[in-house]
Each structure stands twice: as structure tokens, then as C-alpha cells.
Amino acid sequence: MFNWEYLDRFCFISNEGTFKYNIYYPMNFELQSIYMYYDTDNQWKAIYNNNSLSCNDKERILDPKNYQIIRLSPSAKFIDEQSNCEIINKNNNESWYHCFGKRSFFSMRPRWWYFAIGNCDTQNGLYLEYYLLMTNSNNKTNHLLKNRKMLHITFRLFFHSIFCELIASTLLWMHYDNYAENGQGMPLLKFFSMILRQFSIVLFVLLLFLIGKGYTITRAKISICSSIKIIFFISTYFILKLLMLAWEIIIFDPAQITYMSESIPAYCIIYLNIFGWLWFLRCSWVTTKKYPLKKRFYMFWSSPIILLIANFILDNWVREEIIQGVDSAIINIANQQNNFPNNVYEVQYIAQPTLQNN
DSSP, rough: OEEEEEEEEEEEEEEEEEEEEEEEEGGGGGOOOEEEEESSSTHHHHTTTTTOOOHHHHHHHHGGGGTEEEEETSOOOOTTTTTTTEEEEEEETTTEEEEEEEEEEEEOEEEEEEEEEOOOOOOOOOOOOOEEEEEEEEESOOTTTTTTEEEEHHHHHHHHHHHHHHHHHHHHHHHHHHHHHOOOOOOOHHHHHHHHHHHHHHHHHHHHHHHTTTTTTSOOOOHHHHHHHHHHHHHHHHHHHHHHHHHHTTTTTTTOOOOOTSSHHHHHHHHHHHHHHHHHHHHHHHHHHHHHHHHOOOOOOHHHHHHHHHHHHHHHTHHHHHHHHHHHHEEEEEEEEOOOOSSHHHHHSSHHHHHHHO
């Protein structure tokens, strides 16, 4: 029967180290306790994987003066007012303990702390549902966007676009690095990098349309008509991007054509970019009436201009080199926009009926 179990560990390195706990367990498993050991030979190293020690032996190693034991019971004495235990009804009116609180850690050097749960008098073993949070930062700044319900779909699109572009740039670098050595490179890596880059661009264009519409900025819902238009545009845009790649592989004559932008799908993408840019400006203009601090994004209109310059001004022997560099630079600049003014919480556009009534 297990009456002592390891939970987690954390290295507290600053004077602002904080340990927070939120634990639920049935009353018939009382009295459970949290044990906190630090990384010395006479504490954690002395008790872990030492089968000769009982649960009581592992508890006696801890110094009560250091408050290294937290009794999870309403009758226990806590060293701060923010810690408490209460009895609640859970799972068909079964009585449970709910214990929550925090501890602060101060030390002269970074130190590993190990957390365990135990009940040395139990005949039933251990059972608990727990949440532990260990931080070294100020509590006011350690919240993640997901915990704050700020991980919007626009942020997720942005992250996915960044990820695809990062992988594409890495593969492209590997190809050209090898190309500089043997004159052949790795065509397969270059092909996959081009596909991932198109995914990145399409996701970013979709992100711009959602921002232009004010989604998660000034509104929690996009109309059905606008959603259909965006889906149709993005689908067409993505298909043309893939056709441009396929055109280069299947139809291109390398004796006459030097870059994939010299194709019918590429010219269709130019017109589609111009149309999308005008539509984006109109959406942004409408949205800025409600949100005047919103900034413009300049990446969207750059693509048709770059393609026109590449096809009609640049010499063909420098075309691909310059386009790849400029394209990578523009995508990098566009993804580093400092103003990303999301001010609608995720729960606000999940609960759409409530938002509409308000």
C-alpha cells in the first residue's frame, strides 16, 4: 500500500519564489500532507529510493521549524491567511477536502525543492486531484495568455504562421548551404520549404482579414456573408499558390524561365493580392471607426509589387536570389508588428449569445 509519493520538483532561484497549491481529496483518505524537501544529502537524497525508510521516517527528516510540512485539513494551522482547507460536496454529495494556499521561498543560492504527498496512517493508500504552480517571477506578471483567456484564434494563426515560416527558412538555408558546396543542393528540402512558406503566407493573409474585420478586437463574431467571402478568397489564394508550385515542377521550361513567379497562376495571384489588399483596406477603414488606435499592416500589398519588379526590372540571373531575400525580410518584418491590439477575452467570443444580448 502506497502512503508516500513524489509529486514534482522546482528550482527556486530568486527571492520571489512562490509555490501555490490547489488540492482536492475525499475525506476517507485523510489526513494527507504535502512534504517539501530541499536538495541536500540529509534530506531528499537521503530519503528518495531508500526502501529502508518508512513514511514516518521520511516525515521525521523534515524540520517543523522550516514549515516543510503542510497538513491538508481544516483543523490544521497555516502560516498565512491566504491558505485554507474546507469541506465540499463532490461526486454525488461525497464529502471532500479542498485545500489551497501558497508558500514563499527565500534562499542564498538557487536550490532544488522536491514535493511529495503522504499519509503515514492510511490504510486506503493515497488519492488526490492537485494543481501545483511554482514560479520565480512576480505573481503579477507570470500569467500565461491561455490562463487569462487571451489565446485568441488570431494569436494561434500568428503562431502557426511563424512556425511554418521558421521551418521553411531552415529547410531553405540547408538547401542553399549544400548548394554552395556541391552545386546541387537538396531540391526536396527546397520543395518542402516552398510549400511551408505558402502555408505561412496563406495563414498570415487570413490573419490580416480577421484583423481587418476586427475579429477579437472590436467584435466577437463575423457575419455569415463575410465568413463565406473570406473562406472563398483564402481557398482560391491557397489553390493558386499550390498551382504556382506545380506549374514550376510540371510545365516550366528551365531554358526559358528562371523563377516560378513567371507563370499564369503567379499573375493570377498578383490580381488576387491587389483585390485582397483593397478589400482589406475597406475592412480596416470600417473597423477603425470603432477602434481608431488600430495600426495598418504593410506586408499584404508588398507581394504584387515585388513580383512585378522581379519579372520586369530585375535581371534573370539575380531574380531568385533577391526575391528570396526580400520575401524573407518582408515576412519577418510583418510578423514583428508591435501593435497587436486584442482586447476581447476568449470567453467573450465563445459565449456569443450573451455577448449579442449585451
